[in-house]
Amino acid sequence: MEIIYYIINFLILALIIVLLFGKKIISIFRDRRIKIEKDLDSAENIVLPVFKESPNDDFTVEDNNDEAEYEKQLLDRKIKKLKNYAELECRDLHISKLKKERKEILSMFFECVKNEYELGSFKDKEAVRNERIIDDILSKTVLTSGDLSYIKRHKALYVTLVSAYPLSESIINKVDKATNELVKSQGGETSFRVDVDKELIGGVFLRIGDTVYDGTVKEQLYLIARRVENRQITEEDTVESYIEYIENQIKKTGDNISLYQRGRVISVSDGICWMDGVADIMYGEIVEFECGERGMVLDIQKERIGCVIFGRYELIESYSKVRRMGQIASVPVGEALLGRVVNAIGNPIDERGRIEHTQKRPIEFASPSILDRKAVCRPLHTGIKAIDAMVPIGKGQRELIIGDRQTGKTAIAVDTIVNQKGKNVICIYVGIGQKESTLSGLKEKLEAEGAMDYTVIVAATASDSASMQYIAPFSATAMAEYFMYEGKDVLIIYDDLSKHAVAYRELSLLLQRPSGREAYPGDIFYLHSRLLERSAQLSDELGGGSITALPIVETQAGDISSYIPTNVISITDGQIFLESELFHSGQRPAVNVGLSVSRVGGAAQTKIMKQVSSDLRTKLAQYRELAEFTQFGADVDDETKKTLNSGEHLTEALKQNLLRPLDDWKQALLIFVVSNGLADNIDILNMNGFEKELYNDFENNHIELVNILKSGNKMDGDTAKRISDTALDTVKRF
Ligand code: ATP
Ligand code: MG
Numbered sequence: 001m002e003i004i005y006y007i008i009n010f011l012i013l014a015l016i017i018v019l020l021f022g023k024k025i026i027s028i029f030r031d032r033r034i035k036i037e038k039d040l041d042s043a044e045n046i047v048l049p050v051f052k053e054s055p056n057d058d059f060t061v062e063d064n065n066d067e068a069e070y071e072k073q074l075l076d077r078k079i080k081k082l083k084n085y086a087e088l089e090c091r092d093l094h095i096s097k098l099k100k101e102r103k104e105i106l107s108m109f110f111e112c113v114k115n116e117y118e119l120g121s122f123k124d125k126e127a128v129r130n131e132r133i134i135d136d137i138l139s140k141t142v143l144t145s146g147d148l149s150y151i152k153r154h155k156a157l158y159v160t161l162v163s164a165y166p167l168s169e170s171i172i173n174k175v176d177k178a179t180n181e182l183v184k185s186q187g188g189e190t191s192f193r194v195d196v197d198k199e200l201i202g203g204v205f206l207r208i209g210d211t212v213y214d215g216t217v218k219e220q221l222y223l224i225a226r227r228v229e230n231r232q233i234t235e236e237d238t239v240e241s242y243i244e245y246i247e248n249q250i251k252k253t254g255d256n257i258s259l260y261q262r263g264r265v266i267s268v269s270d271g272i273c274w275m276d277g278v279a280d281i282m283y284g285e286i287v288e289f290e291c292g293e294r295g296m297v298l299d300i301q302k303e304r305i306g307c308v309i310f311g312r313y314e315l316i317e318s319y320s321k322v323r324r325m326g327q328i329a330s331v332p333v334g335e336a337l338l339g340r341v342v343n344a345i346g347n348p349i350d351e352r353g354r355i356e357h358t359q360k361r362p363i364e365f366a367s368p369s370i371l372d373r374k375a376v377c378r379p380l381h382t383g384i385k386a387i388d389a390m391v392p393i394g395k396g397q398r399e400l401i402i403g404d405r406q407t408g409k410t411a412i413a414v415d416t417i418v419n420q421k422g423k424n425v426i427c428i429y430v431g432i433g434q435k436e437s438t439l440s441g442l443k444e445k446l447e448a449e450g451a452m453d454y455t456v457i458v459a460a461t462a463s464d465s466a467s468m469q470y471i472a473p474f475s476a477t478a479m480a481e482y483f484m485y486e487g488k489d490v491l492i493i494y495d496d497l498s499k500h501a502v503a504y505r506e507l508s509l510l511l512q513r514p515s516g517r518e519a520y521p522g523d524i525f526y527l528h529s530r531l532l533e534r535s536a537q538l539s540d541e542l543g544g545g546s547i548t549a550l551p552i553v554e555t556q557a558g559d560i561s562s563y564i565p566t567n568v569i570s571i572t573d574g575q576i577f578l579e580s581e582l583f584h585s586g587q588r589p590a591v592n593v594g595l596s597v598s599r600v601g602g603a604a605q606t607k608i609m610k611q612v613s614s615d616l617r618t619k620l621a622q623y624r625e626l627a628e629f630t631q632f633g634a635d636v637d638d639e640t641k642k643t644l645n646s647g648e649h650l651t652e653a654l655k656q657n658l659l660r661p662l663d664d665w666k667q668a669l670l671i672f673v674v675s676n677g678l679a680d681n682i683d684i685l686n687m688n689g690f691e692k693e694l695y696n697d698f699e700n701n702h703i704e705l706v707n708i709l710k711s712g713n714k715m716d717g718d719t720a721k722r723i724s725d726t727a728l729d730t731v732k733r734f
Contacts (some may be wrong), residue, residue: 103229113221129203226250334482403554439457504547589656681731
């Protein structure tokens with residue numbers, strides 16, 4: 001009974017609601033339906049801006065089979081579309097944005113071309129075009145040496161014909177016959193396959209063995225993309241000129257056939273890729289993977305080819321295609337690099353945008369022959385007293401900086417760079433396997449000293465792959481060579497080659513090469529010698545440029561007789577040995593005089609420096625010996641005391657703070673004064689003050705003596721006396 005009562009109540013309520021709000025509810029539902037209908041309508045209308053007009057509205061080809069006319073109209077059509085797009089999309093793009101977004105813009109342009117093909121605008125003409133391409137290809141086909149050896153071994157060769165749209169029977173037969181004849185002439189059979197692949201957009205390609213004769217639209221677009229990528233965008237460029245450039249590129253392409261070799265990835269791991277195919281590939285050649293990453297061939301075996309990958313190897317898939325680029329690995333070179341930080345393949349990593357280079361150089365290059373060189377004859381001042389006086393470096397020399405960790409190796413290199421300011425020497429610093437923070441600290445230091453203007457930093461940090469660390473010094477040397485052959489002087493610092501050797505060992509082990517001493521591969525010596533042999537002083541006929549190399553090698557507990565140190569010592573023209581003990585006792589730079597030598601730099605020293613520092617080494621060595629002997633408090637006679645005292649002053653005078661490079665004349669003056677014992681009575685603690693005062697005195701009051709010192713000529717007895725008299729005046733004040 002109660003239920004009937006509830007139902008009646010409910011019905012009455014519903015009736016009241018419908019009477020009161022019925023109209024409103026109906027209008028809500030109607031509005032929603034209309035909105036959904038509208039959305040659906042507009043969704044159907046969304047098309048690319050270029051296709052707002054119907055694809056065929058202004059494109060009527062008269063069926064007269066005039067090929068040239070057809071081609072022209074086809075291009076006109078494409079360009080019109082592009083222009084249309086450009087106006088719609090790129091009008092407000094600033095040129096700087098264009099720089100960043102060129103890839104996106106280009107891919108949208110390509111999208112236009114692709115869409116047009118898909119819409120079938122050129123379908124009826126495709127057959128005629130394909131026929132022409134095939135004729136062209138068949139006139140060009142040859143068998144490469146790789147193909148010949150394949151035929152010899154297998155008595156067969158694979159031939160594949162692939163097109164975007166199905167080909168006519170007659171074309172297929174023609175290709176089959178022609179290729180069969182070609183292979184038969186070498187005693188083999190063809191295994192012929194025909195395929196259709198929409199991905200090609202348009203056109204056709206023929207693959208014989210590993211060689212591809214490519215006449216597809218996809219290939220044309222790929223080539224345009226490469227050209228556009230390589231084109232520099234200057235400040236004068238506008239969006240219009242940029243688009244015009246792309247248009248011209250498209251105009252130029254026509255029915256060109258590109259020829260390249262293709263292979264297949266077998267496996268990828270740890271930055272190493274094994275592949276097959278690409279039969280005629282060269283050692284050191286660049287290959288490109290489907291994902292766009294690149295690699296360099298480092299190992300050629302009968303059945304497979306090993307290469308190192310520069311980018312992200314995770315992106316490369318097994319059995320994907322790989323393409324020969326036909327060029328040896330090369331890097332951008334030129335003035336545009338100055339002041340920049342680049343990675344091992346010359347790409348900028350300093351967020352200052354693209355490097356607008358005009359030239360490239362191969363990273364491996366034959367070193368200058370003996371006839372191309374001349375003797376080292378000009379000094380390269382480091383500005384460091386202990387080095388310029390005792391282990392002088394000449395332009396074109398290779399001087400190793402060797403020592404344990406944290407002994408001031410990098411500091412010497414950086415001081416040397418800073419000292420080249422205003423001296424027309426271009427500096428290249430290669431950081432291998434270092435922390436990113438260390439490198440950015442170094443860059444800041446150089447910037448603060450105003451040294452970045454003439455310096456390039458090539459960085460392959462510890463987080464980079466072994467392959468990047470391996471090629472970094474070679475790339476940097478290529479950059480240096482450019483300047484050298486332009487007749488300029490270059491200083492290059494490899495910091496450091498021990499880490500480089502470790503990276504190469506890693507690569508070699510991954511490439512399954514047999515390991516030798518300390519697990520390094522057998523050719524590690526060759527690796528470093530061919531790198532350092534490229535530093536030279538060129539002869540006058542070749543412009544007289546030079547590369548001075550300062551490789552750095554790290555030792556373990558001062559052991560210079562381990563593998564890599566002995567190798568590099570024997571390759572270079574001398575070494576600066578830095579000692580931990582000296583460093584910690586406060587002797588900085590911690591140059592060990594006994595073990596440091598410069599085999600050729602002496603010839604390049606100024607005469608005055610040679611004169612004043614001739615007996616410096618002996619004096620210091622004597623002092624060290626005596627000091628060791630007397631350190632236990634033995635009683636010493638007056639003569640020994642005197643030697644000890646002057647040795648102490650000499651050692652003190654050779655101390656030098658970071659980033660305080662000294663002019664050559666100042667060094668000569670100080671060494672002359674101290675090694676002649678003129679400053680022996682000054683308190684050791686005052687030596688620093690005395691040094692400063694000495695320079696001030698000479699600069700302010702004895703400019704003619706300074707000029708004599710600056711001339712670099714040998715001092716005669718009279719000048720020597722005048723200088724010592726003047727110096728004694730300064731000494732008196734201490
Ligand atoms: P690593 O093996 O880590 O590369 P390194 O041998 O290159 O080290 P540096 O980084 O050049 O050594 O120097 C180590 C430390 O010693 C730095 O903090 C540096 O400031 C200091 N140092 C180096 N030379 C001098 C110097 N002449 N005077 C004072 N401090 C110095
Ligand atoms: Mg260092």
